[in-house]
Amino acid sequence: MLTLIHDELVTKKNWLNDEELLEMTAIAESTPGPIAINLATYLGYKKRGWLGSIFATLGVVIPTFAIMFAVALLLSNLMQFEAVQYAFMGIKCGVVFLIVRTAFVLAKGLKGDIVGIIVFIIVAILMTAFTLFAVNFSAIYFILIGGLIGIIFYALLRNKKGESNK
């Protein structure tokens, strides 16, 4: 998706330069929600105020909405065909492959961050065990705890360390 965004916004429309896109992507990645929505809202506002942000966001949503609406209506009919069922057996395997692979690719980004690695290992083990044993503990709590740990270890403690070095 980002390649497409780059082609359209930087190369064709010239609404942004490379550096701005990089900065906006960083902001979009640190805010909740789909990145394309973050970018559309931000850029829409920058170009044409709040009305611009509404239209840019709608622009991203409408094609997806229309296509998924059609998929929802047609899928059960398609599923009656044997070949389609077999295709989806393959797709299921492909999807779990992609999810596991994405996790490993992202985990590499934690390299050198000891707190992050410890949090990562503990949460991965706990969440997997909870799912396996059907313990009801929402992933949202892990996210909130992660934020708290982040504030304590990356913001508060690092600051103290910085002061003692002086």
Add this chain to the structure above:
Amino acid sequence: MIFLELFFEFFKIGLFTIGGGYAMIPLIKEAVLNHNWLSEAEFLDMIGISEVTPGPIAINMATYIGVEQGGLFMGPFGSFLGGLIATFAVILPAFIIMLLISIILKRVIKNRFVQGALKGIRAVAVALILSAGITLLSDVLFPISIANGNISVSFNKTPVFIFLLIAFFSFVLTKVMKKKLQPILVIVVSAVIGIVINYLLILPA
């Protein structure tokens, strides 16, 4: 009422998933399974469909589930309304927060505490994706069932074979041909492998 449920669940998904993309999968999985909106197999099918259709996965999911559930509740009009509400709910947090950031709070994102929190959340998000991946992988390839303290593992031969072929394909593409792995290509190849393997395995019998 289903429309309120849809709104509340997808608002939560939109609010608590930072980074978009696959980071949204663990929460979507939790929501759809808890509400029985999809079975685990259907959930995986939907991710596959979301990968080959345009747009962010979370929006694909929201629209699909909204349309399905709204339709069950109120027919065609309910479908449209449900799709609209779920889609609106999943983008609303992103929209509000980005609008605030554009207007006044650009500095907030660079704040030390915000950055610290985000770093902590990122580590958790990766762990949640891995955990979702492992549990789904196990369900597709070797389902584990726990009953009365007994753990038993079964083994799905065909999916394991398909999975190994996909892993081999990905290895050749990224390591031997040095190409980038596009999710849409993986899904299309997986579908083809699924069809070919199933017909090949059935024919000799």
